[in-house]
Amino acid sequence: MAARIVDGKRVAAAMRAEIRERIQGLRRDNRGVPGLAVVRVGDDPASAAYVRSKAKACQEVGIAAREIGFPGFVPHDELVAHLEALNRDAAVHGILVQLPLPPHLDERAVLETVDPVKDVDGFTYANIGRLVENRARFVPCTPAGILELLDREKIEIAGRRAVVVGRSEIVGKPTAMLLLHRHATVTICHSRTADLAAETRRADILIAAAGRPRLITGSMVTPGAAIVDVGITRVGGRLVGDVDFDSVAPVASAVTPVPGGVGPMTVAMLLRNTLRAFEMGLGLGPAERSA
Numbered sequence: 001m002a003a004r005i006v007d008g009k010r011v012a013a014a015m016r017a018e019i020r021e022r023i024q025g026l027r028r029d030n031r032g033v034p035g036l037a038v039v040r041v042g043d044d045p046a047s048a049a050y051v052r053s054k055a056k057a058c059q060e061v062g063i064a065a066r067e068i069g070f071p072g073f074v075p076h077d078e079l080v081a082h083l084e085a086l087n088r089d090a091a092v093h094g095i096l097v098q099l100p101l102p103p104h105l106d107e108r109a110v111l112e113t114v115d116p117v118k119d120v121d122g123f124t125y126a127n128i129g130r131l132v133e134n135r136a137r138f139v140p141c142t143p144a145g146i147l148e149l150l151d152r153e154k155i156e157i158a159g160r161r162a163v164v165v166g167r168s169e170i171v172g173k174p175t176a177m178l179l180l181h182r183h184a185t186v187t188i189c190h191s192r193t194a195d196l197a198a199e200t201r202r203a204d205i206l207i208a209a210a211g212r213p214r215l216i217t218g219s220m221v222t223p224g225a226a227i228v229d230v231g232i233t234r235v236g237g238r239l240v241g242d243v244d245f246d247s248v249a250p251v252a253s254a255v256t257p258v259p260g261g262v263g264p265m266t267v268a269m270l271l272r273n274t275l276r277a278f279e280m281g282l283g284l285g286p287a288e289r290s291a
Contacts, residue, residue, distance in 0.1 A: 003227070003252040004153075008145075011152050012264035016061050019271050023062040026278075034278035035064045035091045036120070036270075040098040041079065041105065042072030047098050054096070057267045063274055066092070072102050079105065080113050087115040093281055094120035094274040099170075117280065120273035123170070131174060134181045137280075138273045143175040145265025146207060146228050147182070153254060155226045158183035161202050165189045165216065165242070166209035171230055175207055196220070208242035218247030227255040230262050 027033060036058055040051050051067055058065035068086075070079060086092050095118045101107050111119075116126035122138040130136050139147075150157060162184040166172035172188060180186045189199050190210075197220040200206055208216045209230035221227065231242030241258030249255055256262055 003249045003255040005249075006149055006153055006228075006254050006256045006261060008149060008256060008261040008264045011149060012145075012268040014152075015148070015265075015268040016057065016271065019268075019275055020061040022275060026282075027062070031282055032278075033062055033064050034093050034274050035066065036094040036096065036274045037066045037068060037086050037089075037092045038096045038098060039068050039070070039079075039083065039086075041070045041074055041101055044100075047100075051098055054267055054270060057271055058274075061271055063271060064091070073104075076105055076109070079110060083110070083113040087113075087118060092118065093278040094118055094270075096121050096270065097123075118277060120270060120277055122174070122273070128174075131177055138276070139178065139269070140170055140174045141269040141273065142171050142230060142262060142266045143178055144269040144273075145262055146175055146230070147178050148269065149228065149256065149262070149265055150205070150226070153226075155205065155254060157205065159185075160204040161185050161187070162205040162207070163187045163189060163200050163203035164207045164209065165196070165200065166207075166211065166230070168209065171209045172207075175209065179205070179207075210242050212242055213240045214242070214244040216243045216248060218244065218251045221248050221251045223251055224253045225251075227252045228262060229256050229258050232258055232263065 023033060038051050038054060040047055055065045055067060086095050095114045097110060101110060111123045114124055116124045119127050120138055122140040127138050131139060157179060162179045164172050164176045167188050167190045176186045176188050187199055189196055193199060200216060200220045201222050203225055205226050207228045211231055213233040213235050227243055227248055229241035229243040232239055239259050
């Protein structure tokens with residue numbers, strides 16, 4: 001068996017085309033354009049690169065992106081005041097705070113400053129609570145991208161055993177919740193799991209999101225499982241995932257590569273969440289919004 005390579009770049013490109021078409025239609029109807037404010041603190045090169053990629057994607061689909069940079073030593077109160085101003089800005093429909101923040105800032109307090117109806121990252125307690133109740137307003141972008149990949153690749157979720165390796169607030173936990181809402185039987189594994197391989201071998205769908213390069217090997221995968229690799233780590237000058245691709249690909253039925261798998265989907269879901277925030281502001285009903 002040779003796994004089907006799930007091309008996240010291709011799926012994300014299709015999504016961007018759909019989003020661009022929807023925004024063009026709204027502009028033709030004189031409804032305006034979505035606006036996204038990206039707030040970045042400090043000069044971390046990785047964060048700067050992420051912000052540039054998001055700004056480029058916004059430009060491609062017709063979203064008005066605004067980057068707001070602060071020095072790494074910005075006082076907490078000053079950052080909060082700027083976020084509160086963005087909450088009041090009618091031209092801003094989505095607000096994203098690029099993480100991580102410098103250690104002197106209270107990350108949770110900063111995130112909670114963002115108006116939940118503009119929280120396109122889905123990180124505020126209000127949006128987390130809605131996700132838990134299966135009434136999500138905005139789903140965190142990487143978990144949403146994982147589910148979108150599974151759907152577009154026609155990978156059955158309901159009734160399947162799903163194992164999520166990693167319990168982060170940003171990826172692991174919300175991904176498990178999304179799978180549960182889709183009627184999968186879900187197991188979450190983590191650093192204290194006694195026999196990780198025994199758990200992963202039970203999975204029909206395996207989500208690797210532990211941040212440990214090549215953690216999942218072929219011997220840990222049941223034949224025919226679908227594997228989604230969320231990890232991305234630079235090792236020896238190249239980017240690798242949490243999955244040992246060479247040993248897993250001959251066993252799995254489908255596997256996402258690194259890079260080119262989940263990463264492009266994360267950006268695509270940010271664009272979709274921003275469009276959704278804009279449409280909600282216009283008062284469009286669910287049937288009138290983008291998919």
